[in-house]
Amino acid sequence: MSRDFNLETPLEPERYELFAPPAYHFDVDRREFFRFLGAGVLIVCVLKDARALQESGATQGATGSSLPKEIGAWLHIGENGSVTVYTGKVEVGQNIRTSLTQAVAEELHVPVSAIQMVMGDTKLTPYDRGTFGSRTTPEMNLQLRKVASAARDTLIVLAATQWQVDRRRLIAAEGKITDSQSKRTVEYAALVKGKQLTETLPVDDPLIPAAQWTVAGQPLPKVEGRDFVTGKHRYPCDQKLPEMLHGKVLRPSSFGATLSSLDTQDAEKISGVVVVHDGNFVGVAAPSAEIASRAISAIRAEWKFQPQISNKELFDYLKKNSAEGGGPLDSPFRYEKGSIEKALASADHRLQQTYTTNYIAHCPLEPRAALAQWSGDDLTVWTGTQRPFGVRTELAAAFHMPEERVRVLMPDMGSGYGGKHTGETAIEAGRLARAAKRPVKIMWTREEEFTWAYFRPAAVLDISGAMNKDGKITGWEFHNYNSGAAGIPTFYDIENQRIEFRPANSPLRQGSYRALAATANHFARESFMDELALLVKMDPLEFRLKNLKNERLRTVFQTAAKKFGWERAKTSAGQGFGMGGGFEKGGNVATFAEVSFDRKSGEVKVVRLVTAFECGAIVNPDGLRNQLEGANIMALGGALFEAIEFENGQIRNGRFSDYRLPRFSDVPVLETVMIDRKDIPSAGAGESSLVGVAPAIANAIFDASGVRLRSLPLVPDGLRVA
Amino acid sequence: MATVRQLSVNGRVYNTDADSDTSLLFVLRDHLDLTGSKYGCGEGQCGACTVLIDGKSRRSCITRVGDVAQMQITTIEGLAQGDHLHPVQQAFLDEGAMQCAYCTSGMIMTAVALLNARRDSSAAEIARSMEGNICRCGTQPRILLAIQRAAKTMNDSKQ
Numbered sequence: 001m002s003r004d005f006n007l008e009t010p011l012e013p014e015r016y017e018l019f020a021p022p023a024y025h026f027d028v029d030r031r032e033f034f035r036f037l038g039a040g041v042l043i044v045c046v047l048k049d050a051r052a053l054q055e056s057g058a059t060q061g062a063t064g065s066s067l068p069k070e071i072g073a074w075l076h077i078g079e080n081g082s083v084t085v086y087t088g089k090v091e092v093g094q095n096i097r098t099s100l101t102q103a104v105a106e107e108l109h110v111p112v113s114a115i116q117m118v119m120g121d122t123k124l125t126p127y128d129r130g131t132f133g134s135r136t137t138p139e140m141n142l143q144l145r146k147v148a149s150a151a152r153d154t155l156i157v158l159a160a161t162q163w164q165v166d167r168r169r170l171i172a173a174e175g176k177i178t179d180s181q182s183k184r185t186v187e188y189a190a191l192v193k194g195k196q197l198t199e200t201l202p203v204d205d206p207l208i209p210a211a212q213w214t215v216a217g218q219p220l221p222k223v224e225g226r227d228f229v230t231g232k233h234r235y236p237c238d239q240k241l242p243e244m245l246h247g248k249v250l251r252p253s254s255f256g257a258t259l260s261s262l263d264t265q266d267a268e269k270i271s272g273v274v275v276v277h278d279g280n281f282v283g284v285a286a287p288s289a290e291i292a293s294r295a296i297s298a299i300r301a302e303w304k305f306q307p308q309i310s311n312k313e314l315f316d317y318l319k320k321n322s323a324e325g326g327g328p329l330d331s332p333f334r335y336e337k338g339s340i341e342k343a344l345a346s347a348d349h350r351l352q353q354t355y356t357t358n359y360i361a362h363c364p365l366e367p368r369a370a371l372a373q374w375s376g377d378d379l380t381v382w383t384g385t386q387r388p389f390g391v392r393t394e395l396a397a398a399f400h401m402p403e404e405r406v407r408v409l410m411p412d413m414g415s416g417y418g419g420k421h422t423g424e425t426a427i428e429a430g431r432l433a434r435a436a437k438r439p440v441k442i443m444w445t446r447e448e449e450f451t452w453a454y455f456r457p458a459a460v461l462d463i464s465g466a467m468n469k470d471g472k473i474t475g476w477e478f479h480n481y482n483s484g485a486a487g488i489p490t491f492y493d494i495e496n497q498r499i500e501f502r503p504a505n506s507p508l509r510q511g512s513y514r515a516l517a518a519t520a521n522h523f524a525r526e527s528f529m530d531e532l533a534l535l536v537k538m539d540p541l542e543f544r545l546k547n548l549k550n551e552r553l554r555t556v557f558q559t560a561a562k563k564f565g566w567e568r569a570k571t572s573a574g575q576g577f578g579m580g581g582g583f584e585k586g587g588n589v590a591t592f593a594e595v596s597f598d599r600k601s602g603e604v605k606v607v608r609l610v611t612a613f614e615c616g617a618i619v620n621p622d623g624l625r626n627q628l629e630g631a632n633i634m635a636l637g638g639a640l641f642e643a644i645e646f647e648n649g650q651i652r653n654g655r656f657s658d659y660r661l662p663r664f665s666d667v668p669v670l671e672t673v674m675i676d677r678k679d680i681p682s683a684g685a686g687e688s689s690l691v692g693v694a695p696a697i698a699n700a701i702f703d704a705s706g707v708r709l710r711s712l713p714l715v716p717d718g719l720r721v722a
Numbered sequence: 723m724a725t726v727r728q729l730s731v732n733g734r735v736y737n738t739d740a741d742s743d744t745s746l747l748f749v750l751r752d753h754l755d756l757t758g759s760k761y762g763c764g765e766g767q768c769g770a771c772t773v774l775i776d777g778k779s780r781r782s783c784i785t786r787v788g789d790v791a792q793m794q795i796t797t798i799e800g801l802a803q804g805d806h807l808h809p810v811q812q813a814f815l816d817e818g819a820m821q822c823a824y825c826t827s828g829m830i831m832t833a834v835a836l837l838n839a840r841r842d843s844s845a846a847e848i849a850r851s852m853e854g855n856i857c858r859c860g861t862q863p864r865i866l867l868a869i870q871r872a873a874k875t876m877n878d879s880k881q
Contacts, residue, residue, distance in 0.1 A: 093821040094821065095821060219818075221816075222815075222818060222823075225818075225820070226807075226815065228820055228823035229798075229815055229826060229830060230798065230799065231758015231759070231797065231798035232758070233823070234757065235757075237761065238751075238757035240755070288748075288752060289748055289752060290741070290744055290748065364822075364858060365760070365762050365824040365856065365857075365858050366762075366822070367761070413822065413824075414760070414822050414823075415822035415824065415858060415859055417858075443761065446764055446765075626818060626821060626864070627821075629860060629863055630859045630860030631860065634858070634859075655763065655767070656763040656768055657765055661856055661858065663853050663856065663862075664849040664855075664862050664866070665849065665853055667849075670863055
């Protein structure tokens with residue numbers, strides 16, 4: 001299987017983020033909508049797929065009773081002037097509640113404080129497949145801009161009709177329409193009073209160009225920030241209901257273990273405790289978390305389990321258990337161009353290397369939590385997830401019920417980083433609540449989060465390169481085993497290529513992660529680039545530029561090099577400089593690292609990281625800077641010391657005292673150059689900014705020590721040089 | 723089994739019937755519905771549960787409630803004076819020193835204890851004092867700026 005691709009269009013959806021099309025089509029009666037929201041103006045954004053439907057029936061100023069089914073987002077302006085926006089996206093700390101509010105404020109010309117954003121509630125918001133893959137800014141931000149600008153136009157038409165004047169004379173600003181000639185004004189609230197007006201619009205209406213943005217493009221502090229600094233905000237784990245019980249689940253002795261015997265008598269004797277045994281699921285619901293823990297401790301269980309491999313054998317295992325064109329997941333990626341065999345045969349220089357990356361954990365500071373409530377046959381669950389609609393599907397399947405009877409709500413949560421796509425706690429709480437006939441809350445412990453969630457995939461990466469003696473790369477062969485195709489194509493200009501991703505049977509449960517496989521693929525590619533440059537004794541920057549045509553990437557490399565001072569001389573022993581960069585999910589990044597290496601103690605410290613980043617037009621510069629800095633610090637952990645240790649189906653370092661995360665003392669000086677390209681549509685930034693960090697550090701460590709490290713994490717125990 | 727009948731939190735006396743061995747964090751969250759203090763690790767490693775006990779920062783997840791029954795406990799909910807935010811809270815807002823903000827209350831409580839004891843700490847000293855608090859989103863640089871800003875505000879208002 002071979003196909004063409006270019007960098008601008010992602011060639012392969014990420015392996016772990018493939019989704020079936022929505023099983024459920026939102027369908028709502030518009031009269032019911034106004035009963036629920038109150039009178040006013042309702043603007044509905046219709047997605048492309050539904051265009052035919054929309055063109056044949058419900059067009060501008062629809063008066064029919066039902067709304068189109070394929071809806072991206074909607075916005076309501078109420079009789080008191082309040083603006084309510086509904087989107088299936090969720091807030092997980094990336095501050096999209098703020099950036100989306102900003103987009104609406106900009107287009108509709110209302111203050112940020114007039115806007116309420118309803119997010120990720122499967123009953124109230126349109127279907128959304130999930131908040132991941134850096135899609136919110138390029139997709140939802142654009143949709144909401146369109147919805148809001150259509151709302152503004154509707155209001156202008158209303159005022160023009162009311163005043164019997166040409167609409168071109170009217171200006172929308174600060175929640176009012178003003179007649180530019182008579183200076184007469186009317187507030188939005190007064191305009192929509194008593195109306196029940198619905199507008200639908202396709203997604204490709206003209207918009208305010210980025211160059212004319214006024215609110216967007218400016219820093220805006222986190223909306224509702226005050227609730228977060230006063231402890232008032234209720235995260236998923238803070239949710240409560242009257243009569244609520246606390247749940248806890250009995251965990252198997254190891255992955256894949258099955259129950260061979262169970263005695264729950266002592267647990268059942270504890271006052272107020274309900275014990276549930278259903279297949280391999282054993283759990284309790286109790287009046288308090290302490291009693292639930294005591295009840296779990298009182299259960300005697302024996303488990304049957306199979307011996308399993310440890311992290312020491314991991315990389316051999318992944319290669320031996322990988323698929324070639326088919327396998328556990330049947331979407332391997334393979335790309336061929338020219339003839340790699342001929343290129344290797346005729347090259348002046350040939351090089352072959354293997355790189356590896358370990359499993360790492362997301363460690364969202366809020367572990368998974370869910371509160372479930374049954375009302376007759378209807379189930380409502382409050383839970384922390386990046387996919388509320390996906391969790392609804394999981395719940396419907398788990399309880400053999402139609403999705404329409406399940407409602408999932410997602411309060412702004414304590415982060416995810418790709419680690420909360422699934423609904424484990426929602427199902428556990430739902431099962432216990434059904435048995436207890438009371439609402440049940442489950443909060444995973446940190447150890448449970450480390451063990452029963454999922455990990456960023458481990459990888460083995462084999463690369464072969466062919467090169468002329470002048471430093472021109474002529475052939476490139478790249479194999480990724482297990483971790484995925486994200487960021488796998490090379491952006492360097494190479495005539496002959498073979499690029500392949502081979503899925504493998506992972507010994508651990510694995511899934512999405514911020515930037516996912518793009519980190520492993522960039523680590524291998526950008527480390528190998530330095531190894532090739534060394535073969536022909538070229539400067540790594542000069543070597544990259546010689547093999548790189550893409551202007552946006554050249555710009556970030558050159559910009560970061562200048563900011564970093566790539567040409568400058570070393571000022572101390574043990575100092576090392578290195579770079580890494582690339583392109584992922586619409587973002588172009590180059591990262592330059594300075595490390596210090598103490599030969600005596602073996603300590604490696606990252607002193608400084610300089611990043612140049614460009615993802616099109618910048619929506620909120622402060623929000624973007626926050627994302628870039630955060631991505632650098634998160635990437636630092638996986639680059640330097642994070643790794644999951646496991647053996648025989650158990651995690652050996654599943655707690656913060658054993659698994660090292662970046663702390664204040666690990667944070668280097670961070671310098672960020674953001675390149676604003678108002679001529680290019682905005683892309684997301686939460687992920688692509690991670691990918692240059694690990695190779696930049698690996699290359700800097702080589703520069704400082706002469707030691708080439710080819711496995712992530714690079715220096716979990718420091719670096720010893722004989 | 724000893725029981726704690728009363729607890730003084732944020733200047734108010736609460737009646738409880740908590741077993742003295744229960745962790746203070748769970749009493750605050752589940753018995754008193756003060757959910758601003760967060761569970762992050764249960765072993766005192768991440769700082770999300772930090773509260774003040776007689777003005778000093780303490781990890782509430784590994785503190786027995788029986789050990790603090792006679793002491794003054796301050797949580798994030800007790801920091802603002804009415805609508806007036808504590809300078810550290812205000813500084814976190816002003817610096818945008820949060821992303822998911824799950825660590826924020828613990829960060830703020832640790833910083834308040836630090837600034838109550840010493841207001842002239844250098845950036846490096848502040849960073850050292852915050853070493854026990856984890857921010858997985860990576861907002862450490864802004865948190866340091868916020869604490870420095872708060873220190874300045876608190877110094878200025880004293881003079």
